[in-house]
Amino acid sequence: MTGAFRVPRRGIDGSRREVRFSFNGRLFTGLAGDTLASALLANGVHLMGRSFKYHRARGVLTAGSAEPNALVSIDRGAGRVTPNVRATMQEIYDGLRATSQNHFPSLHFDLGSAADLLSPLIPAGFYYKTFMWPRMAWRMLYEPAIRRMAGLGVAPTAADPDRYAMRHAHCDVLVVGGGPAGLAAALAAAESGESVILCDENARLGGAILAEPATSSMGAAMAGWLERTLTDLVSRRNVRLLTRTTAFGIYGQNAVALAERRTDHLPPEAAHGSRERLWQIRARRIVIAAGAQEQPLVFPGNDRPGVMLAGAARTYLNQFDVLPGRRPLVVTADDSAYALAKELIAAGARPAAVVDLRPDACPMLAKDISACGVAVFTGGMVLGVKGAHRVRGARVADANGRVRKVNCDAIFMSGGWAPSLSLVSQASGQIVWSEEANTYLPGALPKDIRCAGACAAAGSLQDAIDQGTSAGFWAGRVRRAEPPSQTAPEARLSPASGGPLVSPVTRQVSGLRGKAFIDFQNDVTAKDVQLAIREGFHSIEHIKRYTTTGMATDQGRTSNLNALSIASDTLGLPVPQVGLTTFRPPYTPVTFGVLANFARDGDLDPVRKAPMHDWAVGQGAVFEDVGMWRRARYFPRAGESMRTAVARECLATRRSAGVYDASTLGKIEVVGPDAAEFLNRMYTGSWSKLAVGRCKYGVMLREDGFIFDDGVIGRMAADRFHVTTTTSGAARVLAHMEDYLQTEFPDLRVWLTSTTEQWAVIAVNGPKSRDIVGAVVDGLDLSNEAFPHMSVAEARMLDTPIRLFRVSFTGELGFEVNVPSALATVAWQAVMEAGAAHDLCPYGTETMHVLRAEKGYIIIGQDTDGTVTPEDAGLGWAVGKTKPDFVGLRSLQRPDIVDSHRKQLVGLLPTDPNLVLEEGAQLVEEEMIGEPGSSLGHVTSSYWSGLLGRSFALGLVESGRQRKGQVLLATTSRGFAPVRIEAPSFYDQGGERLNG
Amino acid sequence: MLLIDCPHCGPRAEPEFQYGGEAHIARPGDPSALSDEAWATHLFFRSNSRGLHAERWRHSHGCGRYFNAVRDTVTDRFACTYPTGTPRPDIADKPGETR
Incomplete structure (x- = not known):
């Protein structure tokens, strides 16, 4: 037994396996292919959650991703609890554990529902005007209490153990939506051999076709078309079909983000690989076939469990073989609900009545239903609903105002269908009000995007297929007007045989007693909107923010139009003048996991490490991040604070010797016949006369005269300079040099190569540094006479060519040994061994900072901030006063610079x-x-x-x-x-x- | 994320590029001959166009080369890219039109 409300063998699926799952600890049986919602409905369970603010009992409203009510938590083990999952989208699997949310102590008996009785005290925007005193109490008492009362599911605190994947893809055509229009578009576009990707948020492709009864001739024809189309699409190598994949955002230049859910429908033990995959797709052309969303009617009690959209009821009946009510009341402002009424009768239900809000509803439709013994109240309305946990009855008025009570176990309502325009809005497509359709429709679209099907106001399934085909031909650059040959003739339908996919949206608004909900997820009622308007909020943007209508995770897909319409009625303004709020990504909630993807823990931000890093780790160094580099800050001994460790390292360096890993310094090899002239133009100093084997401190300015970078530059040969930059400036200095070389001085014969990661730098400073470096470097006389301060030479160490600089950033005698990175750890070890006799002390960045500051050496970016000139920094001596030109020279004469x-x-x-x-x-x-x-x-x-x-x-x-x-x-x-x-x-x- | 057509490497993703400001602003041959006002104009004044805008980009994580592009500042759409040192192609300036 898979539920008392299961209808035998109606849906498109053949034999379906039984699946066992639990809801709030109770065991249920469903069928493979069920969603949690359809399986619960099959078992007669309508009550699935409590509302956000008033804790009202709620059931399912929809059968799709716009579901505002039936939000549950799915428990897949530690760290794998997902809150706020729409029961209408969660597929069941053996062992699925679902629980309802936002109630205490239980779903059926929730103390929080007292909020419903207190609702006159907490209308829209109540927190702006009550709970104001005493001031401190808001933060300490009211807000925490209100936050506890209100809300949705609880996020898990354990780390997420799942993996997430990411893919980038380019395609000629992206089709969003796998209903009749989308599938037809994909097929047509694929004809030309263009690459096509089609995505759909549901597990099964087919869209509205799946809601057609397989027993009817049209349903059978459509099912046949669907099967042939899918077989054809699957066989094509240029087509990729992505199910359970939501296109949640459209960004610039047709960049579309997709979230593919890969394992949430599988038992945890069968789930392998990544849980979700983020697709970043660049499409030449996009066909949006996102369908339409049926709109609720606004009447008191329209949120009671058992009240759902008529189209949802059709889906449960025809796709899932579930009868969501045995004695349902059908309330409609749209023709499409009549098809439902007939299908309900055929499935064995006895509809209590059909209430059609429209006084001018088609009498033929009404007659058809009356003939089956079901009362039709044309021009009627619903005055109230009985039953808090489940609909038991309703008060209905007929066209003459006569009120009668009807017993019913469900209410299926239809306020008409509105195109899903979220993606159109995101893509900056125009959205225009149609007086005729009484809803918003897509207007002018970006030139490489088209809409097809119900979201472009298709009138029938056949219309949707035709629109999809023509959009597909456009997208695939196919030059033909005929439908694709794969569409067999018998699949052709007369346009009249499909029900209207988009129809006028009308609502039942009145000054009735009781709560008539507009926004189910945020608990906003018609009265809230009217209150907001009385309080002076007249723009829909203001009404939205004050009442929070349309601001829930469903982005108002079932509420925006009703809110607009009520605002328009109350203000006496036409709807377009009230405005329309903007849809923003994501279309439906997206997990943080798929967005963060692999950028978590150690992979959040890349870390650059010098070759000697591991040695420093072994020495117990304390590290700091400098840009992307992770650098040793100081090397504390047992019990030392930072101050004592740094003071010890400083004194050791000044008294004997210290060694410092300066590998992160930026290094650029500047080579070519014009290298000296190039440096003359890029640095303030003069380089032509610098002798080979000598080095000099250089200051680099921006064109506005402010210091950009500095560093020591050594001349290795007449046409070769070893330029050093600051650690953080390495990349921008190279870009700055390349900029001038490529665009301003292209005549100079100079080549620039970054060598930052090729040279590791061991800086040895202090009175004993000559003894230590002399012991490890071969073939060089390091005496003052042979190798004075500011010398550079090529030498050998450990049988490898190195570059040795005699420079100092500490004020002590100092050497910087540049060794190839591959040799770095061995060379470092050799220096440490040679230094053992001289108490050589390793030091880090903090000590380096103190040592240089004692000498007044500046650090670019710390002692300068982009508004400091050489003169300001006391570096006027480094500016070649007689040079005819260099970058920044002219600005040094600007009036505010000489001030x-x-x-x-x-x-x-x-x-x-x-x-x-x-x-x-x-x-x-x-x-x-x-x-x-x-x-x-x-x-x-x-x-x-x-x-x-x-x-x-x-x-x-x-x-x-x-x-x-x-x-x-x-x-x-x-x-x-x-x-x-x-x-x-x-x-x-x-x-x-x-x-x- | 934009797709930018490097004249040397073909279309590549925006994170590979660095923006380089307005194009076709040549550094004066002899800056010291310029008045303070003329120098300030060269340094600080830009066209700030609404619509088509010629600008410099560097394919810093690709070929490393600077090139020019004409981009619509309303729609972010690139009308064309072309090598440094070549004149701006003649493209009609219709703000937002290329959307």
């Missing part, structure tokens, strides 16, 4: 030697305190110095060099602290140690 009030680099000593200022702290004079926006400058670098035995800092201060000796106030978290302005160098101002 004497510019901020200049200074040293700062806090009066309190233990106070380490915060970097970014503002510097003011006493009389400026309290004056908004006034500041003389700020702190750019600030440290504790073990060498000085006190704190110190660098900063940029207005006319700073003239203020030497002056005391300013720095902002701190505890008020203002006095600091004295000094020259930006605190150690060995004469620079003797460099030449040691």
